[in-house]
Amino acid sequence: MTIEIGLLFTVISLIIAVLGYQLNKQKAAIEQQKEIKIDSQQDARIQAQLDYIGKGVDDIRIDLKASEKERIALGERVTRVEESTKQAHKRIDFIENKEEK
Known part of the structure; x- marks a missing residue:
């Protein structure tokens, strides 16, 4: 019976570990999508x-x-x-020279 309880705790621990890993993987994917969205918005602003x-x-x-x-x-x-x-200056000079004579 103790082996069965130990085995049960081991299986439950493995299930919790796998679920924790999946949860962290999903959070990382969501964070990456947010970063991609922010980067694309910044790229669009820069392009504009x-x-x-x-x-x-x-x-x-x-x-x-x-x-x-x-x-x-x-x-x-x-x-x-x-x-x-x-x-015009040539004509004025011509007229002045004419009057002087």
């Missing part, structure tokens, strides 16, 4: 921020190109104004 930054960079490039076109147009206008001013 990178997309936002990329869009901002594209907008800056477009603005920069527009500014460069305006600068080139302004440079051409300044060149024309300088040429016109030079011609």
Whole structure:
């Protein structure tokens, strides 16, 4: 009878050990799923921020190109104004020289 009680306690201990192992395994799986969920949320946030930054960079490039076109147009206008001013000074000098004589 003592062997049967000892054997019974051994079997119960093994069952409790197996159940404890299964419980810990399930907890570990749940923790891993939570970590995966948190990581995927962080990855999604980072991806969204990178997309936002990329869009901002594209907008800056477009603005920069527009500014460069305006600068080139302004440079051409300044060149024309300088040429016109030079011609006007020649005419003024001609008129002054005419009046002096």
